[in-house]
Amino acid sequence: MTAMCDVAFLLLTFFMLTSNFTKKEPVLVATPTSVSEIKIPETNIMTVLVDKTGKVYFGIDGQEKRRQLIEKMASIYKVNLSPEEMKKYTLLELTGNPMQAMKAFLNLPAESRDLPQNNLGIPADTTNNEFKDWVKSAREVNPELRIAIKADEKTPYPVIKKVMRSLQQLDESRYNLITKLEGAPGRE
Amino acid sequence: MAEISQDTGSHKKGKKKRSKKLPTRIDLTPMVDLGFLLITFFMLATSLIKPQTMEITMPSDKKVQDEDKTVAKASQAVSIILGKDDIVYYYFGKTEGAKVLKTNYAPDGLRKILLEKNFEVAQQVEALKVEKNRTRMKEEDYQKKLSALRANKNAPVVRIMATDESNYKNLVDVLDEMNICSISRYAIVDLEDPDKQLIANLAP
Numbered sequence: 179m180t181a182m183c184d185v186a187f188l189l190l191t192f193f194m195l196t197s198n199f200t201k202k203e204p205v206l207v208a209t210p211t212s213v214s215e216i217k218i219p220e221t222n223i224m225t226v227l228v229d230k231t232g233k234v235y236f237g238i239d240g241q242e243k244r245r246q247l248i249e250k251m252a253s254i255y256k257v258n259l260s261p262e263e264m265k266k267y268t269l270l271e272l273t274g275n276p277m278q279a280m281k282a283f284l285n286l287p288a289e290s291r292d293l294p295q296n297n298l299g300i301p302a303d304t305t306n307n308e309f310k311d312w313v314k315s316a317r318e319v320n321p322e323l324r325i326a327i328k329a330d331e332k333t334p335y336p337v338i339k340k341v342m343r344s345l346q347q348l349d350e351s352r353y354n355l356i357t358k359l360e361g362a363p364g365r366e
Numbered sequence: 367m368a369e370i371s372q373d374t375g376s377h378k379k380g381k382k383k384r385s386k387k388l389p390t391r392i393d394l395t396p397m398v399d400l401g402f403l404l405i406t407f408f409m410l411a412t413s414l415i416k417p418q419t420m421e422i423t424m425p426s427d428k429k430v431q432d433e434d435k436t437v438a439k440a441s442q443a444v445s446i447i448l449g450k451d452d453i454v455y456y457y458f459g460k461t462e463g464a465k466v467l468k469t470n471y472a473p474d475g476l477r478k479i480l481l482e483k484n485f486e487v488a489q490q491v492e493a494l495k496v497e498k499n500r501t502r503m504k505e506e507d508y509q510k511k512l513s514a515l516r517a518n519k520n521a522p523v524v525r526i527m528a529t530d531e532s533n534y535k536n537l538v539d540v541l542d543e544m545n546i547c548s549i550s551r552y553a554i555v556d557l558e559d560p561d562k563q564l565i566a567n568l569a570p
Contacts, residue, residue: 179394179395179398180394182398183394183397183398183401186398186401186402186405187401189401189405190401190404190405190408193405193408193409193412194408196412197408197411197412198412198413199411199412199413201413209417210534210535210538210539211538212418212420212538212539212541212542212545213542213545213546214418214419214420214421214542214545215418216418216419216420216421217417217418217419218417218418218419228534326419328417329534330534331533331534331535331538332533332534332535333533333534334530334531334532334533334534335448335528335529335530335531335532335533335534335536335537336530338534338537339528339556342424342554345424346424351423351424352421352422352423352424353421353422353424354419354420354421354422355419355420355422355538355541356417356418356419356420357417357418357419357420357538357542358417358418359418360542
């Protein structure tokens with residue numbers, strides 16, 4: 179019994195030390211596969227999530243950074259958010275709502291936040307481009323951010339084009355596309 | 367380990383013989399249970415596999431001036447158009463009077479075509495890989511040589527155009543093929559009218 183106990187706690191220690199928790203995402207996204215083996219860094223990441231229906235979600239890492247981001251966004255869009263609401267925002271990895279709907283969204287109970295009807299997606303059109311402001315503000319908050327685009331493989335191209343176009347206009351020309359590892363290509 | 371021996375001076379002439387006790391054993395079962403429970407939790411909650419990423423650099427709007435734009439030779443140019451239902455259209459050379467062909471994303475589809483077009487570089491890269499495995503080349507040196515090979519002036523220049531019916535997977539697949547076929551000069555460009563016309567003519 180003692181030996182078993184030792185092993186159990188050894189493993190436990192291992193898992194506790196090596197673990198980085200899976201991020202909670204508002205939608206399930208099946209990323210396409212690629213042969214690229216570059217790993218994504220863990221910190222200073224700005225995640226742009228695009229789901230199958232073309233809704234855009236946005237989030238950065240670091241709670242303190244998120245607080246500054248939401249303060250900036252609230253002042254740009256003149257949305258009045260209470261400190262509690264901002265606190266709620268800092269606890270969310272990714273959000274996908276225009277600023278006008280943000281207040282209502284943050285006041286929803288946690289379990290209903292992931293419902294599709296409560297996530298409208300951040301507008302990224304040419305006329306109404308809130309996405310650009312998010313990226314710009316995030317860049318001001320943390321200049322070291324790297325952009326990672328995580329999109330579902332079934333996302334229609336026009337949505338991706340919109341996102342890429344917005345980034346291009348902001349002079350953000352380097353970014354990462356998140357993919358899954360594919361088996362070795364048939365060439366070798 | 368888990369036995370606490372109670373050596374309470376058994377040599378004393380005690381009142382009763384009970385003082386010569388059995389060692390006390392602590393039951394460890396709940397502790398092991400707890401240990402495994404926590405292990406299970408950590409195993410399920412962690413993400414051991416980090417997601418892969420593909421780095422791409424797009425030209426920025428401001429910096430590109432006309433003099434910076436590379437004009438590819440017609441003989442090097444390859445245009446790839448991503449159509450709906452995982453169909454790829456491609457043609458070589460100029461848009462005017464181009465012969466548009468259809469293919470798919472399978473290894474013997476697009477990849478074969480690109481490898482044929484990029485035969486010279488692909489072969490050199492392959493040779494470099496063999497050498498790397500043989501001589502245990504340093505990763506840095508390998509990367510340096512690889513990028514030198516890929517910068518070959520005769521390598522094809524690929525224009526990637528996506529129609530609105532294509533999806534994200536198609537785009538990633540094509541970028542992936544660029545990687546596999548060691549093509550370093552490619553660009554994602556907007557689909558323009560002449561190219562639209564070409565596909566429209568082709569598809570009945």
